[in-house]
Amino acid sequence: MFACNIGKTDKIIRIIIGVVILAVGYAFQSWLGLIGIIPILTALFGRCGLYNILKINTAKNDK
Numbered sequence: 936m937f938a939c940n941i942g943k944t945d946k947i948i949r950i951i952i953g954v955v956i957l958a959v960g961y962a963f964q965s966w967l968g969l970i971g972i973i974p975i976l977t978a979l980f981g982r983c984g985l986y987n988i989l990k991i992n993t994a995k996n997d998k
Contacts, residue, residue: 939981942993949978 941949953975960968977983986992 949974
């Protein structure tokens, strides 16, 4: 139904950014750190809604 539009490198970068956001949120005791869940989930599912709207596909180069 929905094809992956996030490549391997993009997934790794998203996971790193998500973990950093979560860690900074925890360090500053802010619930805004939960925003880090978004890039982690998009990396795990391999699908980004914004990429779909903008017709971006970084997975097409990973074969």
